[in-house]
Amino acid sequence: MNKTVNIDIQNKDILEKGQFENQKLDFQIVALTSDDIQTMLIFQALILDALEPGEEGYFLEKDESFFKKHFNSGSKAIGVVTNGHLIGQALIVHPNAQNPKTGMTDMDLPEPVESISVIQGVGAHPESRGLKVGDKLIKAWLDVAANDNRHNALAETDQHNHYSWQLFVKNGVDIVSEGLDQSDGTKLYNHHKVLKL
Numbered sequence: 001m002n003k004t005v006n007i008d009i010q011n012k013d014i015l016e017k018g019q020f021e022n023q024k025l026d027f028q029i030v031a032l033t034s035d036d037i038q039t040m041l042i043f044q045a046l047i048l049d050a051l052e053p054g055e056e057g058y059f060l061e062k063d064e065s066f067f068k069k070h071f072n073s074g075s076k077a078i079g080v081v082t083n084g085h086l087i088g089q090a091l092i093v094h095p096n097a098q099n100p101k102t103g104m105t106d107m108d109l110p111e112p113v114e115s116i117s118v119i120q121g122v123g124a125h126p127e128s129r130g131l132k133v134g135d136k137l138i139k140a141w142l143d144v145a146a147n148d149n150r151h152n153a154l155a156e157t158d159q160h161n162h163y164s165w166q167l168f169v170k171n172g173v174d175i176v177s178e179g180l181d182q183s184d185g186t187k188l189y190n191h192h193k194v195l196k197l
């Protein structure tokens with residue numbers, strides 16, 4: 001890979017270990033924490049750099065204070081790591097009464113808010129195509145949500161981003177409605193999977 005983002009996983013909570021299909025390459029899925037904010041910002045920049053013109057709505061940039069608030073309110077993040085390099089990351093929002101924001105833009109939400117888990121900021125290293133990094137992130141999110149007793153797994157995707165919304169649908173996180181991001185006119189799909197706990 002030309003651009004790599006290093007991460008030390010020695011003291012990290014490893015959620016899953018495995019080997020990429022058809023490759024003799026180990027991967028780990030780790031819980032990312034507030035200690036990883038700088039690393040996550042670097043990784044985010046790499047994802048944003050790789051977007052083509054017109055794809056800006058696929059991945060919304062988040063600043064350092066957003067990441068800090070995210071972790072301070074008890075929400076989570078996961079990363080896919082291989083050979084000490086971060087090759088995928090996602091934020092997992094677990095709202096509660098004190099921090100009820102879900103990050104969903106335009107969806108009628110199931111209740112209570114403590115039943116909801118939202119994945120956002122899903123990104124796979126642009127040179128990792130074919131390794132199913134996006135798929136691994138979504139599967140790991142559904143496990144994290146179920147472990148935290150969150151049975152309503154929600155996500156939103158840009159309708160033009162077919163790689164992204166197909167990935168959710170393939171994992172049973174179905175399109176249940178359409179939405180609109182009024183700030184930039186992006187047409188959204190709202191996804192929902194009810195998890196058996």
Ligand SMILES: CC(C)(COP(=O)(O)OP(=O)(O)OC[C@H]1O[C@@H](n2cnc3c(N)ncnc32)[C@H](O)[C@@H]1OP(=O)(O)O)[C@@H](O)C(=O)NCCC(=O)NCCS
Nearest residue numbers: 058059122123124129130131132133134135157163164167
């Ligand atoms: C959407 C995204 C996370 C998918 O990650 P991924 O690791 O490629 O996903 P997977 O390999 O698990 O599955 C997606 C499929 O679409 C293909 N694909 C994804 N992005 C692609 C691209 N830009 N060009 C060609 N094929 C692509 C993958 O090769 C894979 O195909 P396969 O099932 O035939 O193997 C990744 O493309 C990405 O980071 N995009 C930029 C940010 C973004 O759009 N995020 C979505 C936020 S909801």
